[in-house]
Amino acid sequence: MTDPSCPPAHVAILDDEPEIRRMLALALEDAGFRTSSFGRATEFEAALKRTAPDVCLVDLGLPDRDGLALVHRLALESGAAIIIISGRAQVQDRVTGLELGADDYIIKPFEPAEVVARVRARLRKSRTDSDRPARTARFNGWTAHFDRYLLQSQSGEEVPVSHAEAEMLRLFLEAPKRLISRAQMQEQLGGGAGETFDRAMDVRISRLRTKLGEDPKNPRLIKTIYGAGYIFLGDVTWG
Structure with a gap:
């Protein structure tokens, strides 16, 4: 209704x-x-x-x-x-x-x-x-502006993120230092299932890592826990 x-x-x-x-x-x-x-x-x-x-x-x-x-x-x-x-x-x-x-x-x-x-x-x-009242999050020298779909570095450089990437990032920032399983991603983000969903999530996380300047071979912020999911290791402040 x-x-x-x-x-x-x-x-x-x-x-x-x-x-x-x-x-x-x-x-x-x-x-x-x-x-x-x-x-x-x-x-x-x-x-x-x-x-x-x-x-x-x-x-x-x-x-x-x-x-x-x-x-x-x-x-x-x-x-x-x-x-x-x-x-x-x-x-x-x-x-x-x-x-x-x-x-x-x-x-x-x-x-x-x-x-x-x-x-x-x-x-x-x-x-x-x-x-959700908080539209901005700060972590490890970055500021995420969810109302504008932007990441801003300490130097002021602005990096645009897509709606889907922003949803993924928010999921991590709302649960720092906690394992996020594939099942949780499916429940929170939707957008397909099975192999399609898994591969799309992997690519989306790869893009987030690139935009955050992460070393793809040894990322500091978004860690892969093989067979279990992902974990975000940064300190997050909402405001």
Whole structure:
């Protein structure tokens, strides 16, 4: 049931197939969401300059733009949750989409009810994050600005992080010096399962290490505990 005190969440749909756009818009609007639909990336990007959707549903097979490149740009520049909808079912395609910043990946053909459920799940996660009072964390010479998706070094250098990378980093910073298992990551972060999820998490952690200037052979902050998960060894201050 939609809360009358809150405006309906806005879902942007980008797919070059009119039938899929209509099907998704109808299912989402019946579920209480507001939607906007686009058949080309240029139209979608122009609309983003005027409005900020809560969730973006993005097809990878676009006629005028590389879908994965668009997903990566959205992940770095927008605060929206990103769900890929694609006919590409290979594990590597799903891993690539997730590690470039997508929050979830749905394979065509799909049931509209599944998409609605995934959108609701991402919005619940986003609202949980926004309810947390602390939006900035300091650790080992770095400051993480979760409201701006930025890491800032002691020298003032700013390093952008994607929505997915920020979720991963927050998970570590909220539980420093404690083992984070794969099962906990799956529960907290979602975005697939099995081999796809494991490989996407590995790549996401690798990217975080690179952005934090870690030695990939001997990382100081994010340690791999083989067969168990990961542990963050820094001292964290929230404020």
